[in-house]
Amino acid sequence: MIEALTDRLVELFQGTLPRELIIFIISMLPILELRGGMIAAKLLGVSLGRAFVICYLGNIVPIPFILLFIRKIFRLLSKTKPGEKIVKKLESTSKKKEEQVLRYKHIGLLTLVAIPLPGTGGWTGALVAALMDLRMRTSLPIIALGVLIADTLMALISYGLLGIFIK
Numbered sequence: 001m002i003e004a005l006t007d008r009l010v011e012l013f014q015g016t017l018p019r020e021l022i023i024f025i026i027s028m029l030p031i032l033e034l035r036g037g038m039i040a041a042k043l044l045g046v047s048l049g050r051a052f053v054i055c056y057l058g059n060i061v062p063i064p065f066i067l068l069f070i071r072k073i074f075r076l077l078s079k080t081k082p083g084e085k086i087v088k089k090l091e092s093t094s095k096k097k098e099e100q101v102l103r104y105k106h107i108g109l110l111t112l113v114a115i116p117l118p119g120t121g122g123w124t125g126a127l128v129a130a131l132m133d134l135r136m137r138t139s140l141p142i143i144a145l146g147v148l149i150a151d152t153l154m155a156l157i158s159y160g161l162l163g164i165f166i167k
Contacts, residue, residue: 002031002032002035002036002039002118003039005031005032005036006026006032006036006039006040006043007039007043009022009025009026009032009036009040010022010026010040010044013025014044019041019044019045019046020046020050020054022040022044023037023040023041023044023046023051023054023055023058024037024054024057024058025058026040026058027054027056027057027058027059028058028059028062030123031118031123033059033121033122033123033150034055034056034058034059034116034121034122034147034150034154035116035121035150035154037051037054037058037059038051038055038151038154038155038157038158039158041055041158042158042159048155048159048161051155051158051159052152055151055154056147056148056151059150059151060122060144060147062122062123062126063122063123063125063126063140063143063144063147064136064140066123066126066127067126067129067130067139067140068136070126070127070130070131071130071131074087074090074091090127091131093119093124093127094124094127094128094131095131097112097119097124097128098128098131098132100112101128101132102132106138106142109125109128109129109134109139109142109143109146110142110145110146110149112124112125112128112146113125113142113143113146113147113149113150114145114147114149114150114153115150115153116150116153116154116157120150121147121150122143122146122150125139125142125143125146126139126143129142129143
C-alpha cells in the first residue's frame with residue numbers, strides 16, 4: 001500500500017516539483033511518513049545521504065504541531081458528523097498503542113516510533129503522546145530519536161544496504 005501510494009504521488013509531482021521537495025512532502029504525510037519518503041527518494045535517484053536528511057526533516061516537521069494542537073483539532077472536528085467519526089477512529093487507534101507506551105514508558109514510545117511498520121511512526125507516536133498528556137519536553141526528544149532510528153532502518157532497506165549485514 002505504501003509503495004503504491006508513494007509511486008502515485010511521485011508520478012503526480014514529478015516534473016512539476018523538485019525531487020527533494022517531493023521527498024520532503026511525502027515524508028510529512030501521515031501513513032507514508034519517511035517510509036514513503038525513502039521509497040520516493042530511491043525512485044527519484046536521490047543519493048542516500050541527501051534522502052536521509054530530507055526524510056528525517058520532513059517527518060519531524062509536523063510532530064511539534066501534533067503534540068501542541070491535536071486535542072484542539074479533535075475538538076473542532078468532533079463538532080461535525082464526519083469529523084466525529086474520524087476523531088473516534090484515531091482515538092481508538094491511539095488507545096490501542098497507548099497500552100504499549102504505558103507498559104514500557106519511554107522505551108514503548110520510542111519503539112512505537114522507531115519500527116517502520118504500518119500504524120507506527122512519528123505521527124502515531126505524537127498522537128499517542130498528546131492524547132496521554134505526555135509533556136512535549138519529554139516526548140519530542142523520544143519521538144525525534146525514534147524517527148532517526150526508523151530513518152536509518154528505512155535507508156538500509158530502501159537502498160539495499162541491509163544485504164551487507166545479512167548473508
